[in-house]
Amino acid sequence: MGVKKYPAIEGSILEGLSRILGHTDYGLTGSEIGKFLPEVGISDIDSTNTKWKRLYNAFVTHQNQNKVSNNILKFIIKAISPARYVGRNELFEHIRTELNKRLSFIGLEYKANGKFTSATRTNTISEAEQKANRLKSKLESRNAHSEIFKYCKAELLVENYFHTVFEAVKSVADKIRQKSGLTGDGSELVDKAFSIKNPLIRINDLSTETKESEHKGFANLIKGVFGMFRNTTAHAPKITWEINEQDALDILSTISLIHRKLE
Known part of the structure; x- marks a missing residue:
């Protein structure tokens, strides 16, 4: 059975993902970006640019060449792996929540176990906000009654x-x-x-x-x-x-x- 091919991600959503992953305050460092891009088979074509633009340009170029988003999703799995955030659960949940607000527009959700799953596609900002609600997610992580x-x-x-x-x-x-x-x-x-x-x-x-x-x-x-x-x-x-x-x-x-x- 072949590997599932995920369709290309729309530019505006890809930009949103890149901004979260390369956020100045809580995103990946420049060295982390330089490490994980080649590990998932994406060329780091714009290494001197700001972090989010560096990611966006790498993602767009790779996606234009391959017509699928598989390697971009692999990048998220590798870079935002739960194992990398042991002792930093609040940060992990914040990044995951922000990513899921964007991913909900393409019918995907990044789970706490570090895997993607299909989700109901959303069409409005309010639906995306509700779907990835921070408070609900944190209560779930506390195993609230x-x-x-x-x-x-x-x-x-x-x-x-x-x-x-x-x-x-x-x-x-x-x-x-x-x-x-x-x-x-x-x-x-x-x-x-x-x-x-x-x-x-x-x-x-x-x-x-x-x-x-x-x-x-x-x-x-x-x-x-x-x-x-x-x-x-x-x-x-x-x-x-x-x-x-x-x-x-x-x-x-x-x-x-x-x-x-x-x-």
Whole structure:
């Protein structure tokens, strides 16, 4: 069986890929470009140019001669190999995300395992942004609980940190109501559900003081999340309660832990 031939990549997409790979702040170094181009059979025809233009000119010339993009994709696999980014996962995910925004226009996705896979072709910028959403990708890399995605799917796709946190925290109250049969909310709901004398939900058998302390601590953690995040987001305008990406990741990771304990 012959090697699959990938069609030539449109010039504007090729330029976008080159700009990411040769980005001044986080892209490949000049020496790395000089090393990987010949290793995948692409001539380094413009080695004195800026990094992204050097890559673009090499890619375009090779593609014009061969009419396929196979070697360009090989370059990405070799240059952005997961093994090269051990200890630099944030950087790897950022580059992969930016590449996938461009690759989505040709129906390809570069996976975290360093391989390409077919993907639904996108036709608009907003579709590409949603498809390669940074926040969702980072939550997946943290193995966040499925409930986070169930309640926040729409918000995650548009990277709305404010409403992502709001909806995710609400999911904890929903889960407690489902498991306890209660209909309350907030601290009152938590106190009734996790009562030591008559617990409707327990995270251990409460047979020792240590286990009782763990149970109480978990209940207090939930009440703290409600008080700090849900109540704040419910009453504060978005413009006055800003959540950046790192804050959102940390909050959502805490909520993920709560969901795992509730199970």
